Amino acid sequence: MSNVAKRQTSGLDKVLRVALYVCLLAMATVYLAPFIVMLLTSLKDVEEIRSGTLLSLPGSIDFSAWSKAWSGACTGSQCEGMAPYFMNSFKIVIPAVAISTLLGAINGYVISHWKFRGSDFFFAALLVGCFIPFQVILLPMARTLGWLGIANTTTGLVLVHVVYGVAFTTLFFRNFYQSIPGELIKAARLDGAGFFTIFYRIILPVSTPIIVVTVIWQFTQIWNDFLFGVAFSGFDTQPVTVALNNLVNTSFGGKEYNVDMAAAIIAALPTLLVYVLAGKYFVRGLTAGAVKG
Amino acid sequence: MANLVIENVKKRYGQTEILKGINISIEAGEFLILVGPSGCGKSTLMNSIAGLEDVSEGRILIDDDDVTYSSPKDRDIAMVFQSYALYPNMTVAENISFGLEMRKVPKDEREAEVQRVADMLQIGHLLKRKPAQLSGGQRQRVAMGRALARRPKMYLFDEPLSNLDAKLRVEMRTEIKKLHQKLGTTIVYVTHDQIEAMTLADRIAVMKDGEVQQLGTPQEIYDNPTNLFVAGFMGSPAMNFVPAKVVEQNGAFALELQASKPTIVPFSDQESLKPYLGKEILLGLRPEMITEPQPHKEGAAFVVTADIDVEVTEPMGADTMVLTRISEAEVNCRCNPVYPTKAGETIAMMLDTSKAVAFDKDTGERIDQ
Numbered sequence: 001m002s003n004v005a006k007r008q009t010s011g012l013d014k015v016l017r018v019a020l021y022v023c024l025l026a027m028a029t030v031y032l033a034p035f036i037v038m039l040l041t042s043l044k045d046v047e048e049i050r051s052g053t054l055l056s057l058p059g060s061i062d063f064s065a066w067s068k069a070w071s072g073a074c075t076g077s078q079c080e081g082m083a084p085y086f087m088n089s090f091k092i093v094i095p096a097v098a099i100s101t102l103l104g105a106i107n108g109y110v111i112s113h114w115k116f117r118g119s120d121f122f123f124a125a126l127l128v129g130c131f132i133p134f135q136v137i138l139l140p141m142a143r144t145l146g147w148l149g150i151a152n153t154t155t156g157l158v159l160v161h162v163v164y165g166v167a168f169t170t171l172f173f174r175n176f177y178q179s180i181p182g183e184l185i186k187a188a189r190l191d192g193a194g195f196f197t198i199f200y201r202i203i204l205p206v207s208t209p210i211i212v213v214t215v216i217w218q219f220t221q222i223w224n225d226f227l228f229g230v231a232f233s234g235f236d237t238q239p240v241t242v243a244l245n246n247l248v249n250t251s252f253g254g255k256e257y258n259v260d261m262a263a264a265i266i267a268a269l270p271t272l273l274v275y276v277l278a279g280k281y282f283v284r285g286l287t288a289g290a291v292k293g
Numbered sequence: 294m295a296n297l298v299i300e301n302v303k304k305r306y307g308q309t310e311i312l313k314g315i316n317i318s319i320e321a322g323e324f325l326i327l328v329g330p331s332g333c334g335k336s337t338l339m340n341s342i343a344g345l346e347d348v349s350e351g352r353i354l355i356d357d358d359d360v361t362y363s364s365p366k367d368r369d370i371a372m373v374f375q376s377y378a379l380y381p382n383m384t385v386a387e388n389i390s391f392g393l394e395m396r397k398v399p400k401d402e403r404e405a406e407v408q409r410v411a412d413m414l415q416i417g418h419l420l421k422r423k424p425a426q427l428s429g430g431q432r433q434r435v436a437m438g439r440a441l442a443r444r445p446k447m448y449l450f451d452e453p454l455s456n457l458d459a460k461l462r463v464e465m466r467t468e469i470k471k472l473h474q475k476l477g478t479t480i481v482y483v484t485h486d487q488i489e490a491m492t493l494a495d496r497i498a499v500m501k502d503g504e505v506q507q508l509g510t511p512q513e514i515y516d517n518p519t520n521l522f523v524a525g526f527m528g529s530p531a532m533n534f535v536p537a538k539v540v541e542q543n544g545a546f547a548l549e550l551q552a553s554k555p556t557i558v559p560f561s562d563q564e565s566l567k568p569y570l571g572k573e574i575l576l577g578l579r580p581e582m583i584t585e586p587q588p589h590k591e592g593a594a595f596v597v598t599a600d601i602d603v604e605v606t607e608p609m610g611a612d613t614m615v616l617t618r619i620s621e622a623e624v625n626c627r628c629n630p631v632y633p634t635k636a637g638e639t640i641a642m643m644l645d646t647s648k649a650v651a652f653d654k655d656t657g658e659r660i661d662q
Contacts (some may be wrong), residue, residue: 183378186345191439192366192395201391205382 042066042261049257065258069266073259075246082266084236085243089223089270091154092239096161097218103162104169104214105207109199111170112177113185123174129167134227145232152234160232161222168221169214176210177203212281220271240267295356295446295479296321297342302351304337304503311337313503314351319496321356324473324480328490329500329526335483338500339451342481344368356446366395371440372449375456377432379424385435386411386420392443410438413472430461437472450482454489466492487527491515499523516648521657524577524650530614533583533624536654537576539569548576548646551620553600553639558646561595562661565651574660577650580614580625585632586643595647601626606634615642 041049042065044058071081110116111123141160142151150156180203188198229239238246244267248260275282297319304312311334319325327335340346342353344365353361360368371392379388389410390403398406411417414434424432433453440448450469454462470493473480484490490497491511499506499514499522507519518524524532537548542557546566550556558576560566566574590596601624605616608630615626615634626642628634651661 181376181378183374183376184380186340186343186365187372187374187378187439188380188391189345189365190343190370190372191392191443193391197395202380202382 038261038265042069042258042265044258046254046256046258062258065256066262066266068256069247069259069262073247073256073263074250074252075243076250082240082243082247082263085238085240086266088154088233088237088243089240092157092161092229092237093219093222093270096158096165096222097215099158100162100165100169100218101211101214103166104171104173105204105211106199107166107170108173108175108177109203111174113180113182113203114195123170126167126170129164130171134164138227138231142232152232152237154237157228157232157237157239160228161218161225164228165218165221169218172210172214172217173207176207180206209281212278216274216278216282219274223271243267296323296354297325297447297479297481298352298354298357299338299342300352300354302338302341302353303349304334304341304346305349311503312341312348315503315505317498317505317508319479321479322477324482324493324495326490326494326497327481327483327500328485328487328497329506330485333500334503335485335500336451339372339449339481339483343370343372343449369443369445370447370449371443371445372451373436373440373453375452377424377436377456379432379435379439381424384421384423385416385427385438388424388435389438389442392439396443406442410442413441414438429457430465433457433461433465437469441472441476445478447479447481450480452483452485455484455486469493488529491527497527499526501526517659518577518650519659521575521577521652524652528579530580530625533578533580533619533622534652535576535578535622535624536573536620538573539566539571541570546570548574550576550599552617553602556597556599556644558597558644558649559595560646560649560651560661562651565661569660573654575652575654576646577652578624578644578646579648580627582645582648583624583626584643584645585628586641590643590645593645593647595645595649597644597646598641599644600639601642602639603634603636605636617642 037054040055040058043061043063045060045062045064048059069082071083072079073081075082075085107126111119145151145156145159148156148159150159184202185198188202193201223239224241225239226241226245229242230245233239233242244263247263297317299315299317302312302315303310315334315338317325327338329335337346341348342355344360344363344367348361351361352359355368355370380391383391386407389407393403393406407420408417411420414437416431416434416438419427419431419435424435427435433456436453453469454465457465466489469482473493482489482493494511496508497511497514498508501522507514507523509517514523514527518527518532521534525534535550537550537558540547540549540557545559546563547557547559548566550558560576586598591598601615601617601619603615603617607614607616610630613628613630613632613634615628617624617626628642632640634640650659652658653660
């Protein structure tokens with residue numbers, strides 16, 4: 001009897017499992033379809049695109065659209081492709097991510113383990129920063145940057161991203177450090193370590209998961225940012241997202257969809273790469289609980 | 294080695310007073326245990342000695358230096374925590390030498406010191422492991438090793454054994470005692486386990502509600518508790534508290550109990566009973582003072598034989614605990630296992646009141662001396 005019952009449930013299980021995979025596959029297709037179309041289109045030549053075969057494989061693989069998008073396409077009056085703006089983005093993203101992550105780590109360390117009078121209020125106030133819409137601060141920020149003399153510069157953009165990012169990074173680190181037992185800090189203080197020594201020698205070495213999460217989060221946010229980029233960048237400090245917009249909006253005669261698609265993929269490559277390389281840490285870090293000592 | 298003086302230390306968090314004026318003073322090399330129920334302020338006091346929490350009032354002196362406002366690292370003390378608080382990213386050897394490194398001890402000296410401590414605690418084979426790869430007992434040893442390596446003036450232990458299982462706890466208890474005998478350093482030790490307190494301490498401070506109820510040697514605390522709380526807290530099973538009426542018999546004050554039948558027992562401190570004549574007091578009687586009739590004590594002063602009704606018996610091997618009821622109070626008696634005791638029977642027992650103590654029924658304070 002028990003055997004029969006088992007076989008029946010396992011039959012039902014199988015059906016459910018198949019249904020599950022069908023659902024997952026359908027979802028994945030929906031998600032991936034635009035990217036596949038982009039990729040296919042970027043490998044076709046303009047003639048083939050005009051024939052309207054959106055989903056068919058390219059007749060011959062042609063990388064000329066990629067090289068044009070990288071170094072020859074016109075973004076407004078300039079025709080140097082995406083390359084210089086790609087570099088601009090890195091010049092903004094790397095310092096902004098590094099500084100906001102470091103500040104977030106120190107803030108989180110202080111708020112969770114060196115509580116001072118009003119530190120809870122300070123943390124709550126910082127959290128509000130996570131909920132302020134970007135558009136609200138455009139004008140005040142423009143005034144501030146002008147007053148500081150760093151309007152339209154890479155430094156200015158880095159500052160904007162750091163200021164906006166610190167609220168998130170602090171939240172991440174604070175929640176993570178909350179799970180580190182306070183006795184660890186006490187023990188280190190008795191051992192003679194000071195504020196920064198404890199941070200550097202004891203706290204940072206166990207922070208890898210949350211550092212990875214924060215770096216991915218900040219990298220994606222800042223790389224993909226368009227609004228701040230378009231509002232606060234100068235002519236030669238535009239990030240890649242703004243350049244992509246300009247490239248797509250600039251046309252001489254016919255629209256070169258293959259170049260547009262290639263440029264869009266180029267603009268998205270770094271974030272894709274970060275996820276592929278560190279994605280598993282991202283999931284792990286988000287769910288990371290107590291540090292067992 | 295250092296003496297420790299705590300003078301009128303108070304600690305307030307807003308309106309609530311956690312420590313209400315603590316006065317403790319111990320000699321260099323003494324083993325002081327702070328014991329009390331949860332929330333009595335013993336951990337707060339410990340943190341204040343370590344400098345991890347500021348006191349609101351009073352002074353703390355280590356080795357005759359006023360350290361009330363010194364930072365933890367300048368007090369030259371080491372602490373073992375309940376959670377061990379080992380640095381998870383460092384190996385055992387690095388954990389032990391971290392304090393030395395912070396004090397800028399040269400590398401070869403540090404290595405020698407790690408080796409010395411590892412030999413003393415028999416953890417030499419663990420030096421390259423991380424804390425996560427150790428068992429509870431091993432972590433405990435490493436935590437002690439970290440404290441030992443610095444050779445501080447004083448050690449603080451904050452409930453170091455409460456995360457261990459019962460067997461290991463007894464083993465480590467003995468080891469801590471051996472270690473103290475070998476090093477002779479001053480130790481302050483917090484626990485809520487009164488057996489740990491009795492077995493380890495040179496002196497015990499029994500705390501309740503932010504006040505020291507009594508400071509004394511384990512034997513003093515056991516034999517001469519100052520009030521009902523201390524008497525009930527120390528000792529296992531706890532002291533019996535029997536309501537007794539003060540009566541006058543043959544020109545002396547005595548106490549009337551209700552065992553199986555009304556029984557009159559003598560009491561040594563006559564003067565203290567005088568004001569209570571005709572009133573009830575609480576007689577404190579340790580279980581080992583109520584035993585089977587012992588021929589060699591027959592006829593001694595303060596020894597009375599009385600019949601009691603056995604309610605429950607609990608054989609423990611070495612003794613049999615007999616639970617009975619005297620004057621409506623539950624009473625534990627400690628009997629020789631060969632003495633026939635059976636629930637529901639009435640048997641003869643010997644009450645020895647030579648070490649009995651008396652408490653005021655309302656205030657709970659000791660009335661005799």
